[in-house]
Amino acid sequence: MLPGSEEKVFTIMQRYQDSQLYRIRHSTAHVMAQAVLEKFPEAKIAIGPPIEDGFYYDFDLPRPLTEEDQVEIEKRMREIIREGHEFIRREVSAKEARALFKGQPYKLELIDGLERGGVDEYGEKTDEPVVISTYRQDTFEDLCRGPHVANTREINPDAINITFKAPAGAYWRGDENREMLTRIYGTAWQTPEQLAEYLELLEEAKKRDHRRIGQEIGLFTFSQLVGKGLPLWKPKGAVLRDLLERFLRDVQLSRGYEPILTPHIARVRLFETSGHYPYYKDSQYSPFEVEGELFMLKPMNCPHHIQIYKDELRSYRDLPVRYAEFGTVYRYEKSGELHGLTRVRGFTQDDAHIFCTPEQLEEEFLKVADLVEFILNSVGLTDFRARVGIRDPESDKYVGEDEGWEHATQAIIACADKRGLDYTVEEGEAAFYGPKLDYIIRDALKREWQISTIQVDYNLPARFELEYVGEDNERHRPIMIHRALYGSMERFVAVMIEHFAGAFPAWLSPVQVVMIPVADRHLDYAREVAAQLRDAGLRVEVDDSAGRMGGKIRSATTQKIPWMLIVGDRDIEKSAVSVRLRSGEDLGAMHVADFITQASHIVETKALQLA
RNA sequence: GCCACCCUAGCUCAAUCGGCAGAGCAAACGCUUCGUAAGCGUUAGGUUAAGGGUUCAACUCCCUUGGGUGGCUCCA
Structure with missing residues (x-):
């Protein structure tokens, strides 16, 4: 019944798991666990798989991890890597494994699962018979299926980083009823350039964060009094x-x-009929009573819509x-x-x-x-x-x-x-x-x-x-x-x-045009032009604040306003506007009517470009 | 909800070991009237999220509550 596309996802995953990068990340996770155990010998180790863009390892630590700890651990990881340790695989019996991981309750739990079969060390189901294997580098031996690099020298010590992300809490086996462990995330690449590129991408994502941009360009806000979310x-x-x-x-x-x-509310009975209420009780707000009847905020619109369908014989x-x-x-x-x-x-x-x-x-x-x-x-x-x-x-x-x-x-x-x-x-x-x-x-x-x-x-x-x-x-x-x-x-x-990044296509920009007078005496003309643009259906503001032209250009640019129309003596003479785009591109002077034609066309066609 | 961290002026952030709460932007007012990313000056702006505790003294240390951030869990 499943078509070929599921296979496609499978192959992509398989390709990653077979890759050198995957082995590097998996091995770096082990190196990190070694460094953490050296620093906190009483720490308990859980699991540490490679993930997209990196890896993590979960620990039960004696105290919260500080930034300084992370720097220290990262430094030690580089030392371990440079020492050039081999990864040595061996297969062990469940009994041997238990002896080996004595005092490591999470590992012992994993061994139980492996022995029972059907579940691998990450708790994932598997059909294959499970062989218990370990990998050792230097002083650290971990319960692990692999694969790993042959030697830590295959890891580039300058292409790893565990300080880019704060340590995080994570439930043991992803179960919110179980212990909360400390997860340390790391990222590892084959070259320092790839690492730098990845970190830059994270920076760029931070800059584009809608919460930040939403605040900067004034789109939305939250209030403690109104409530979170x-x-x-x-x-x-x-x-x-x-x-x-x-x-x-x-x-x-x-x-x-x-x-x-x-409406936004309905009787609870509506959602009992639809099945929402029993199935998703935990993610709905408590019902409230009105004249002896229970009502609730609607978690979905379908039951309401259905009532309109039912109002007539179809x-x-x-x-x-x-x-x-x-x-x-x-x-x-x-x-x-x-x-x-x-x-x-x-x-x-x-x-x-x-x-x-x-x-x-x-x-x-x-x-x-x-x-x-x-x-x-x-x-x-x-x-x-x-x-x-x-x-x-x-x-x-x-x-x-x-x-x-x-x-x-x-x-x-x-x-x-x-x-x-x-x-x-x-x-x-x-x-x-x-x-x-x-x-x-x-x-x-x-x-x-x-x-x-x-x-x-x-x-x-x-x-x-x-x-x-x-x-x-x-x-x-x-x-x-x-x-x-x-x-x-x-x-x-x-x-x-x-x-x-906040620079919406012109048709979606809350403010499409800002008029910037060169000097105050050009304000009347700016307002005149603004009125014409408004008549043509454009959303326009006139910057009549006290600042100078340069400041107004800066302000409009940071507000990601598509078109800045600068007007001074030269423009007034020719019934023109000087057009600057938020990208910084200067389109020079054009007749007001020509600008209206051009801009309107861009807006109407929902064009992504401004020129 | 759980783990960790954070909350100082409208915004972004300072304040050494617990010892007089400060700057830039924004705002108001004034000067300037200028041609493509920040002109100059003055003023105002604070119960340091709220409440409690320790201390001669708390932005700083402790507790509670609220809000936020990174994860986990969840996401019909």
């Missing part, structure tokens, strides 16, 4: 969000969607029905999980639900996929891949009959194939009511963000007993497609900020 949109942020919403609203209208509006001639709403939902996220605009407690989804017949399913799904790709391309997120999320066969957090799941999964895969999408299939990524197709974009720094989602649902129509009257005059059950393109407006804006 509840963003407040300032005027410029609200303009940006409104532009995105308006664009999508217009496109949806032209593609047969009908806008609806629903004929097959009415279908598909496509209801769209920018619906605000509230979900309880643990305080430590909150993060800027990307993880919040109240957010607005560009939600829509399509009710269709089984015969219409494929066509409707493909139409949504087309819409998704049109929107992503329009906003400049042109690098994306897709993921088919299916049930985790081990988990019981799903509702409904196998048959519906099977149909839905097959329909999604058929559509993805038909569209020629580059996709992977991943278990456990389904919604609780159905499988889905997610679009994952890659931003300017090649980081991935899950944005759009299309979900096929046989379950909620059954739970709510949805019907339509078919050609045969019999009652039939419609299928629902849930979809969101931006996903959540909050998260989407965050992604846009980081992707464009």
Whole structure:
């Protein structure tokens, strides 16, 4: 049932695991563990695998780790590496292993697992019979499957770093009910240049952090009094969000969607019927009582939308029905999980639900996929891949009959194939009511963000007993497609900020043009031109502050305003403006009318470039 | 929620060992009127997140609470 793309992911992982870089990182993790144990002989060691971009090792340490400790450990690691120790593998019996790791409770637990079989030293399931092996370099011997480099000399001591990231807490075996260990992250590369490049990328990501840029250009803020995870949109942020919403609203209208509006709360019974309440109780806010009846904040919009569908008897001639709403939902996220605009407690989804017949399913799904790709391309997120999320066969957090799941999964895969999408299939990524197709974009720094989602649902129509009257005059059950393109407006804006580093395409810039007079006597002309631009539909501000021209240019540049129009005597004479872009490019003087034509064209075509 | 760290003016940050809370930007006011990334000056701005404790003395040490950061867990 799984198509070839799963194999593709597997091969990428396999290629990494077979690589020299993987062995270097795995070996550096061992070297780090040795250095840590030398410093803290009473430390307990857990596991230390390579990860994307580096490695980590988890320890149970006698005290919190300081920056100085990290510097010291890193220094010692370089010494160990330079000493040129061989990595020596040996296979041991469970009994020998237990003797070897006496006093290391985490290792002993791992050995138990290995002996029982079926689980490797990282707790991952494996079908192969497990051989217990160890690797030793210098004084340090670790329970490990490998592979490693032959000698520490293969590690470049100037291409490793463990101080770039603060030590972090991590649960033993990823279980929040178990011990909290100290995780030290490290990164290791083959050359110092690669390390420098990686560290620069982290710097760049920091500079693009939407929380920082959002503050700098005045898009949003948070208030202690309002509460954590509840963003407040300032005027410029609200303009940006409104532009995105308006664009999508217009496109949806032209593609047969009908806008609806629903309230933010509902009776708990609604979510008991939908199945949200029992399944996701932990991530919902406590119900509150109103006149003896329990209500709650809505964690999803679908049940509300379904009630509108149910308000009328539907004929097959009415279908598909496509209801769209920018619906605000509230979900309880643990305080430590909150993060800027990307993880919040109240957010607005560009939600829509399509009710269709089984015969219409494929066509409707493909139409949504087309819409998704049109929107992503329009906003400049042109690098994306897709993921088919299916049930985790081990988990019981799903509702409904196998048959519906099977149909839905097959329909999604058929559509993805038909569209020629580059996709992977991943278990456990389904919604609780159905499988889905997610679009994952890659931003300017090649980081991935899950944005759009299309979900096929046989379950909620059954739970709510949805019907339509078919050609045969019999009652039939419609299928629902849930979809969101931006996903959540909050998260989407965050992604846009980081992707464009705050320098949005002109059509999305909260302020598109700033008028900068050379001297105060040019202010009247600046205001006149501003009025003309405003009439032409451009968002323009006049910088009438006390500073000098240079300062105003600097200020507009840091605010990432696309066009600066500098006006002085020379421009007034010719009814012109001198155009400077936020990139610093000087386009020289042009007639006001010409600027309006050019700028309007760039805005209307949603061009990514300003010239 | 858990582990670690942090919170000083609107913003970004100083303040040696526990000994008089300070700067830049922004703001207000004044001077300057200037052609492509910061003109000059003056003023104002603080219960050092809040509360408690130790001390002759707390921004500094301890505790509680709130908020933030990096991770973990979670993310329908």
